[in-house]
Amino acid sequence: MKFERFSSQAVFLNRENIDTDQIIPARFLKVTEKVGLGSALFADWRSDPAFVLNTPDAANAKILVSGANFGCGSSREHAVWALCGFGFRAVIAPSFADIFRQNALKNGLLPIVVNAPTIAMLPANAHFTVDLLDQTLSVDGDSRILFPIDSFSKTCLLEGLDELGYILKHEAAIAAFEKAGTRA
Amino acid sequence: MPPKTLYDKIWDAHLVTPETDAPAILYIDLHLVHEVTTPQAFEGLRRRGLKVRRTDRTIATMDHSIPTISRSLSSVDAQAADQVRRLESNCIEFGVRLFGMDDRRQGIVHVIGPELGLTQPGQTIVCGDSHTSTHGALGALAFGIGTTEVEQVLASQCLLSRKSKNFAVQFDGALSPGVTAKDMVLALIGQIGTGGGTAHVLEYQGSAIRSLDMESRMTICNMSIEAGARAGLVAPDDTTFQYVAGREFAPKAEAWDRALAKWKTLPGDEAAVYDRTVRIDVSTLEPVITFGTNPGMSIPITGRVPDPANTADSGARARLEGALKYMALKPGQQLLGHPVNVVFIGSCTNSRLSDLRSAAGVMRGRKVNPAVRVLVVPGSQEVKRQAEAEGLDRIFKEAGAQWREPGCSMCIAMNGDQLEPGESSVSTSNRNFEGRQGRNGRTFLASPLTAAATAIEGHIADVRTLGGF
Numbered sequence: 295m296k297f298e299r300f301s302s303q304a305v306f307l308n309r310e311n312i313d314t315d316q317i318i319p320a321r322f323l324k325v326t327e328k329v330g331l332g333s334a335l336f337a338d339w340r341s342d343p344a345f346v347l348n349t350p351d352a353a354n355a356k357i358l359v360s361g362a363n364f365g366c367g368s369s370r371e372h373a374v375w376a377l378c379g380f381g382f383r384a385v386i387a388p389s390f391a392d393i394f395r396q397n398a399l400k401n402g403l404l405p406i407v408v409n410a411p412t413i414a415m416l417p418a419n420a421h422f423t424v425d426l427l428d429q430t431l432s433v434d435g436d437s438r439i440l441f442p443i444d445s446f447s448k449t450c451l452l453e454g455l456d457e458l459g460y461i462l463k464h465e466a467a468i469a470a471f472e473k474a475g476t477r478a
Numbered sequence: 479m480p481p482k483t484l485y486d487k488i489w490d491a492h493l494v495t496p497e498t499d500a501p502a503i504l505y506i507d508l509h510l511v512h513e514v515t516t517p518q519a520f521e522g523l524r525r526r527g528l529k530v531r532r533t534d535r536t537i538a539t540m541d542h543s544i545p546t547i548s549r550s551l552s553s554v555d556a557q558a559a560d561q562v563r564r565l566e567s568n569c570i571e572f573g574v575r576l577f578g579m580d581d582r583r584q585g586i587v588h589v590i591g592p593e594l595g596l597t598q599p600g601q602t603i604v605c606g607d608s609h610t611s612t613h614g615a616l617g618a619l620a621f622g623i624g625t626t627e628v629e630q631v632l633a634s635q636c637l638l639s640r641k642s643k644n645f646a647v648q649f650d651g652a653l654s655p656g657v658t659a660k661d662m663v664l665a666l667i668g669q670i671g672t673g674g675g676t677a678h679v680l681e682y683q684g685s686a687i688r689s690l691d692m693e694s695r696m697t698i699c700n701m702s703i704e705a706g707a708r709a710g711l712v713a714p715d716d717t718t719f720q721y722v723a724g725r726e727f728a729p730k731a732e733a734w735d736r737a738l739a740k741w742k743t744l745p746g747d748e749a750a751v752y753d754r755t756v757r758i759d760v761s762t763l764e765p766v767i768t769f770g771t772n773p774g775m776s777i778p779i780t781g782r783v784p785d786p787a788n789t790a791d792s793g794a795r796a797r798l799e800g801a802l803k804y805m806a807l808k809p810g811q812q813l814l815g816h817p818v819n820v821v822f823i824g825s826c827t828n829s830r831l832s833d834l835r836s837a838a839g840v841m842r843g844r845k846v847n848p849a850v851r852v853l854v855v856p857g858s859q860e861v862k863r864q865a866e867a868e869g870l871d872r873i874f875k876e877a878g879a880q881w882r883e884p885g886c887s888m889c890i891a892m893n894g895d896q897l898e899p900g901e902s903s904v905s906t907s908n909r910n911f912e913g914r915q916g917r918n919g920r921t922f923l924a925s926p927l928t929a930a931a932t933a934i935e936g937h938i939a940d941v942r943t944l945g946g947f
């Protein structure tokens with residue numbers, strides 16, 4: 295699936311170090327499918343009726359804004375599947391945990407790194423536009439914030455490139471490596 | 479050639495294609511598979527009509543959702559049982575070797591890798607599990623991956639990867655009695671924070687690491703991910719080689735000699751440069767225990783819970799307040815004497831024979847406080863057999879603790895072993911996140927010694943006043 299420009303409201307979670315056990319508690323990991331996990335997203339926090347994901351606006355939001363070190367802890371890709379299942383297409387945070395970031399990119403969920411002071415100034419009810427080609431986040435059609443992404447990940451997302459396909463194109467190199475038998 | 483670190487050497491030796499604008503293609507020596515993070519990966523292979531490329535480098539076991547009360551799937555819910563059966567059928571279909579629930583080699587994936595000699599110095603190892611960092615204790619580059627990557631490795635034995643930075647963690651000095659490897663790593667995470675190691679590979683060095691046995695080194699490498707580092711490493715030495723020698727899958731005879739010669743070249747060059755270094759003098763450490771909702775929120779066991787009012791940064795203050803509220807703790811209170819409902823001794827951090835021995839030492843001839851439910855869950859069938867051969871199981875049972883079958887159990891609470899809402903535990907596992915051990919459960923992470931002392935006293939206790947270690 296190709297990643298296209300989109301606009302949406304955002305849901306704000308003003309919290310750092312949100313771990314993947316919060317994003318999807320372990321009791322939901324007994325599934326054997328990737329789909330249908332949106333309802334398990336932040337399941338424990340959602341038991342509080344006042345939690346932001348329970349507000350009517352959240353249902354249509356495609357952007358989640360969080361504090362630093364988002365997605366730390368367990369490597370469970372279910373966390374990304376749950377975010378995507380709920381309808382999110384991008385997460386904005388000052389930093390992401392390494393494994394989460396990889397998992398997100400592989401599922402077309404864009405991790406957008408924006409520094410904390412800038413995040414603190416994002417207006418709550420604004421309309422955000424995410425343009426990956428330009429690497430910009432605009433707020434109410436204005437104030438464009440540039441965000442970084444490596445060119446490989448960008449191309450993969452924009453062209454809907456499949457990483458496994460990419461690896462398998464290097465079959466000759468893999469076979470040569472195995473033949474060289476540098477392994478014990 | 480520029481001087482290299484241990485990490486640099488392993489990385490370079492596994493490059494199928496180097497890193498350019500595109501990530502490197504890294505060859506994977508050993509892929510460990512378990513039931514929770516792989517069904518969707520096998521399904522992906524099926525959809526694409528692909529095979530497992532190297533069934534000889536792929537090993538499966540089951541640990542996360544299996545019962546520990548017995549080996550009958552009737553003691554877990556239908557979904558967990560289905561996941562276990564799915565792994566069995568996937569392994570048969572794709573020709574992957576499985577150490578299933580009744581196999582004598584079954585256990586927590588990060589316990590059995592080293593124990594069986596599958597994990598060897600200089601290897602690259604991946605598993606769909608963040609605590610794969612454990613295997614770094616043997617000088618292997620080992621890290622957790624997501625399910626999409628599991629599928630990629632199954633199909634190609636390769637992974638797209640970008641090189642991390644080198645981070646030296648220097649532990650010097652001698653540990654005081656009652657202070658362990660668990661306390662060392664909790665102290666480190668407390669110091670650098672749960673994001674402190676992000677984008678780095680930690681290499682644990684120094685005299686305090688050299689004098690640790692392999693199982694203690696595994697405890698430390700295990701929790702690298704809790705500092706945000708994907709991998710942790712200890713350079714292999716004689717302790718490492720003696721540990722690997724003779725294990726089931728370790729090289730034998732001439733192959734051993736060849737391997738050993740190679741392993742001896744792995745330690746980083748004298749002049750190797752690290753992007754970051756921290757030093758910790760372990761001789762000043764007390765037993766460490768967490769009070770909050772991430773592994774970086776810890777205090778010395780005799781210390782007091784921090785007061786948010788003394789925290790200048792508003793974000794940090796709010797985090798601390800939230801954690802204390804969740805944990806039902808008061809600012810400035812001591813943890814010593816704080817009552818708990820459960821003590822859990824187990825997990826890939828602390829479920830090996832030496833961990834069980836130290837817990838048993840404290841519990842020998844004593845009784846568990848009747849207010850506390852105590853679970854002792856060995857990390858593998860082999861650990862269980864050895865513990866029973868030494869009579870450790872009797873010590874635990876006579877003390878009033880439950881002696882279980884091997885598995886992840888209450889570390890992740892997927893199999894029914896869990897805290898009830900509002901209950902609290904002292905746990906030898908690695909994560910104290912909200913709800914990790916059961917919805918609204920409260921977790922205090924500590925060493926097996928602290929856990930055993932707490933089991934006896936019925937409240938958080940300092941093993942040094944109890945003795946038996």
Ligand code: SF4
Pocket residue numbers: 541542586587588607609825826827885886889890907908
């Ligand atoms: S014991 Fe806990 S941390 Fe270790 S593999 Fe199992 S669930 Fe993960």
